[in-house]
Amino acid sequence: MRRQAVVHTDFQRIEVWGNGRQTEFRGRGATHAWWHRDRFLTGYTWDALAAACLLRPAGPPRTILMLGLAGGTSLRSVRHLLGHTTAFTAVELDRRMVRLAEHHMELGQLGVDIHLDDAYAWLARNRRRFDIVVDDVYAALDDRMARPGWGTRHFRLLRGAMARGGLLVANLLTGRGHRRMQVDLRAAFRAGFPLVRSVTTPLSANEVLVGGHDGVLAGGALRPWAARFPHTTDRRLWRDLRVRKI
Secondary structure, three states: OEEEEEEEOOOOEEEEEEOOOEEEEEEOOEEEEEEEOOOOOOOOHHHHHHHHOOOOOOOOOOEEEEEOOOOOHHHHHHHHHHHHHOEEEEEEOOHHHHHHHHHHOOHHHHOEEEEEOOHHHHHHHOOOOEEEEEEOOOEEEOOEEEOOOOOHHHHHHHHHOEEEEEEEEEEEOOOOOOHHHHHHHHHHHHHHOOEEEEEEOOOOOOEEEEEEOOOOOOHHHHHHHHHHOOOHHHHHHHHOOEEEEO
16 A cells, blocks of 8 residues: 555544555554455454444344544444444544545445534433444544543443443553553443453454443354355454453
8 A cells, every 4th residue: 555645634643545445544653444445354443343333132233323433444344234224323523534534435335423523522412322332532642542531421421322232332452551541441341231341353452342231242143244244354354353251
């Protein structure tokens, strides 16, 4: 791939890389979004987020709320698996990122109801309930990515947006510089739900936490979905996902 553009939004500097078949948005030492003309999975945390949306004991979700949309990489996988029977709502603060994704990553084809707002401020006003609530809110701080001002209040807001039988899903950076957040968020999930699982991929340094009042399905529930991916690489990456109880 080659660099096609450098875009300065109100919040960050984004490099657009592509080669005609795939596109990446890069910045602050991380890749924020990925799109491929023929494939859906990456081997990284977007796969784990998509898989987590399918671990609801009550069955495939009818509604999904995504906080921190970026380019919609994980929702594209979910849309492929579930079709348009599931309604997507998303909140994204960086409107320029959304416009870039509409231009370079076919975001408009996913049928997402997008709110351009601060995710937690929007959540504080929200009165709707969703089968799946995904928290993927990160901000570019100095030379790194981090959760901006996360705390107990945010966790209450997230749980309050869950429908009965729903799941809360959170993307969590791990490793150096992120240990305190990992400990705190894991503790909040354990205190808030009777069962918590972690979804990871072999390539990613992240883990995705999944909690629900009515439980969370084990990893075996993901296996039948692999056949829905037409590309062999996607099927292999789906089988590489790991789900464990924490």
